[in-house]
Amino acid sequence: xxxxxxxxxxxxxxxxxxxxxxxxxxxxxxxxxxxxxxxxxxxxxxxxxxxxxxxxxxxxxxxxxxxxxxxxxxxxxxxxxxxxxxxxxxxxxxxxxxxxxxxxxxxxxxxxxxxxxxxxxxxxxxxxxxxxxxxxxxxxxxxxxxxxxxxxxxxxxxxxxxxxxxxxxxxxxxxxxxxxxxxxxxxxxxxxxxxxxxxxxxxxxxxxxxxxxxxxxxxxxxxxxxxxxxxxxxxxxxxxxxxxxxxxxxxxxxxxxxxxxxxxxxxxxxxxxxxxxxxxxxxxxxxxxxxxxxxxxxxxxxxxxxxxxxxxxxxxxxxxxxxxxxxxxxx
Amino acid sequence: xxxxxxxxxxxxxxxxxxxxxxxxxxxxxxxxxxxxxxxxxxxxxxxxxxxxxxxxxxxxxxxxxxxxxxxxxxxxxxxxxxxxxxxxxxxxxxxxxxxxxxxxxxxxxxxxxxxxxxxxxxxxxxxxxxxxxxxxxxxxxxxxxxxxxxxxxxxxxxxxxxxxxxxxxxxxxxxxxxxxxxxxxxxxxxxxxxxxxxxxxxxxxxxxxxxxxxxxxxxxxxxxxxxxxxxxxxxxxxxxxxxxxxxxxxxxxxxxxxxxxxxxxxxxxxxxxxxxxxxxxxxxxxxxxxxxxxxxxxxxxxxxxxxxxxxxxxxxxxxxxxxxxxxxxxx
Numbered sequence: 001x002x003x004x005x006x007x008x009x010x011x012x013x014x015x016x017x018x019x020x021x022x023x024x025x026x027x028x029x030x031x032x033x034x035x036x037x038x039x040x041x042x043x044x045x046x047x048x049x050x051x052x053x054x055x056x057x058x059x060x061x062x063x064x065x066x067x068x069x070x071x072x073x074x075x076x077x078x079x080x081x082x083x084x085x086x087x088x089x090x091x092x093x094x095x096x097x098x099x100x101x102x103x104x105x106x107x108x109x110x111x112x113x114x115x116x117x118x119x120x121x122x123x124x125x126x127x128x129x130x131x132x133x134x135x136x137x138x139x140x141x142x143x144x145x146x147x148x149x150x151x152x153x154x155x156x157x158x159x160x161x162x163x164x165x166x167x168x169x170x171x172x173x174x175x176x177x178x179x180x181x182x183x184x185x186x187x188x189x190x191x192x193x194x195x196x197x198x199x200x201x202x203x204x205x206x207x208x209x210x211x212x213x214x215x216x217x218x219x220x221x222x223x224x225x226x227x228x229x230x231x232x233x234x235x236x237x238x239x240x241x242x243x244x245x246x247x248x249x250x251x252x253x254x255x256x257x258x259x260x261x262x263x264x265x266x267x268x269x270x271x272x273x274x275x276x277x278x279x280x281x282x283x284x285x286x287x288x289x290x291x292x293x294x295x296x297x298x299x300x301x302x303x304x305x306x307x308x309x310x311x312x313x314x315x316x317x318x319x320x321x322x323x324x325x326x327x328x329x330x331x
Numbered sequence: 332x333x334x335x336x337x338x339x340x341x342x343x344x345x346x347x348x349x350x351x352x353x354x355x356x357x358x359x360x361x362x363x364x365x366x367x368x369x370x371x372x373x374x375x376x377x378x379x380x381x382x383x384x385x386x387x388x389x390x391x392x393x394x395x396x397x398x399x400x401x402x403x404x405x406x407x408x409x410x411x412x413x414x415x416x417x418x419x420x421x422x423x424x425x426x427x428x429x430x431x432x433x434x435x436x437x438x439x440x441x442x443x444x445x446x447x448x449x450x451x452x453x454x455x456x457x458x459x460x461x462x463x464x465x466x467x468x469x470x471x472x473x474x475x476x477x478x479x480x481x482x483x484x485x486x487x488x489x490x491x492x493x494x495x496x497x498x499x500x501x502x503x504x505x506x507x508x509x510x511x512x513x514x515x516x517x518x519x520x521x522x523x524x525x526x527x528x529x530x531x532x533x534x535x536x537x538x539x540x541x542x543x544x545x546x547x548x549x550x551x552x553x554x555x556x557x558x559x560x561x562x563x564x565x566x567x568x569x570x571x572x573x574x575x576x577x578x579x580x581x582x583x584x585x586x587x588x589x590x591x592x593x594x595x596x597x598x599x600x601x602x603x604x605x606x607x608x609x610x611x612x613x614x615x616x617x618x619x620x621x622x623x624x625x626x627x628x629x630x631x632x633x634x635x636x637x638x639x640x641x642x643x644x645x646x647x648x649x650x651x652x653x654x655x656x657x658x659x660x661x662x
Contacts, residue, residue, distance in 0.1 A: 277613075282607050282613065323653045
């Protein structure tokens with residue numbers, strides 16, 4: 001009776017309901033195509049551009065969906081997130097738009113730009129903690145308990161997954177006959193939502209994930225048939241440094257995902273350069289992982305029309321500069 | 332009887348005809364908006380994104396329009412352009428798509444990337460010349476004469492101007508009630524076409540140009556009421572280094588343009604950074620000149636809805652890297 005234990009099953013309807021809740025709040029982001037990319041890959045590639053989403057990444061969708069489902073009392077007390085990345089910005093922005101106070105826990109040594117953006121641009125209260133001496137989850141839970149805040153988790157939550165699934169739903173509304181769809185994998189929230197959306201739309205759509213070779217926790221977990229933990233990975237794709245798939249997301253990935261493509265750090269950097277020089281758009285390393293997987297020709301040949309979810313565009317400016325210095329002319 | 336001397340008057344109909352010729356060949360580029368930009372500027376800003384045009388800049392439009400109007404005999408003989416920039420790529424690409432041979436004259440010391448792109452990506456024949464000992468126009472004219480090629484000039488030609496005007500026409504079809512429109516000024520082809528399109532659409536639309544302070548030939552010419560020549564300018568906006576407005580374009584600008592906004596090199600670089608970090612898109616310095624003009628609040632207060640033509644996205648990768656190094660966190 002394994003299924004009985006689950007609090008909630010995430011269905012196609014959950015994603016459609018999330019889409020309705022996001023209407024007017026989230027951007028309906030554009031789908032980009034490129035003749036160069038189609039020619040190089042020998043396929044029709046449709047890039048769903050979440051770098052143009054509010055907050056610069058798809059994370060806003062799940063955060064807003066989750067907050068919209070809180071009770072009035074919960075909303076008055078506020079939300080808490082622990083992250084220095086896109087999830088923190090997504091929660092802070094979604095909370096501000098919903099009139100909900102937000103507390104974001106950020107390590108003391110996070111880039112000052114991110115700290116300032118979370119505080120000033122998105123108006124959240126920022127609590128810093130020493131990453132070396134403090135466990136961020138324990139720290140966050142303690143603050144949330146003391147102040148009665150609702151924790152908005154980064155991926156392993158039904159409303160977060162449903163919100164993330166709206167990206168694929170929009171893509172399919174625009175390109176209804178995709179053969180396949182691919183997304184990057186961090187904790188698996190985006191790919192879980194994408195899987196449910198895609199197979200709700202058409203069970204024949206083939207679903208793929210992309211991971212850095214240096215952060216192959218989901219790849220290994222799917223191979224071994226159980227959640228495997230890896231050491232904290234050093235990949236440039238800072239959004240994909242989760243060390244193990246989620247409790248909720250993993251079984252979803254197990255039943256929907258055909259394969260996980262692994263890409264090297266060099267392939268990730270090349271994909272960022274390709275996006276800048278050819279597509280004229282800025283994508284972050286995590287988003288580049290999915291683009292790199294398609295560029296290296298890793299999908300089965302009969303996937304002719306492929307949707308790629310570019311998850312965000314919040315790249316560290318100094319990384320952008322380094323990428324060019326290293327090999328300015330190579331694409 | 333000054334008007335009698337003009338070969339051809341460029342009308343709104345010329346632009347609509349160019350738009351019909353470009354259909355299916357040129358991209359209908361997206362119009363981008365940004366809450367941050369609207370908030371900072373206190374206006375509604377509509378960015379027409381020619382960085383996503385074929386060849387990475389609006390130049391393809393004029394080149395394709397011009398080639399499409401050549402006779403079959405002229406097409407068989409081919410075309411010639413002298414440029415190392417967007418115009419060369421626009422002509423090479425338009426020629427290839429039209430099945431017309433193209434010769435591009437490029438200085439020997441042009442960046443190897445540009446040379447290779449023109450030759451390999453766009454399939455043109457590249458002739459190099461020593462920029463220090465050879466006048467490029469004379470060199471180009473001689474080759475064209477010897478081989479019976481039609482020269483496609485960069486801006487001072489009715490079909491080039493009409494092609495450039497289709498950008499504003501598309502923008503107005505999407506945002507019909509603009510109060511004002513602004514474009515960068517090199518030789519004045521884009522702004523001439525934009526002027527005629529805007530005033531053909533609605534004579535009340537206010538038309539502005541933007542120039543680097545270091546390349547203020549059109550600004551000065553409009554002030555003095557005659558075409559003024561400046562020394563070769565050193566602005567980072569390599570597409571706007573013309574030393575004087577065109578013979579054809581200048582009178583058009585005189586009768587349509589309300590004002591030219593001058594921007595500093597720092598303002599241009601800041602606008603590129605803003606586009607990368609906030610808009611997640613790559614624009615070249617020439618395009619950034621128009622964005623910089625709007626960001627510095629130089630337009631009259633009652634211009635509420637403003638169209639900005641981002642002319643292209645072909646930025647030199649090493650320049651992109653330098654911009655970050657110089658001041659990575661400032662936007």
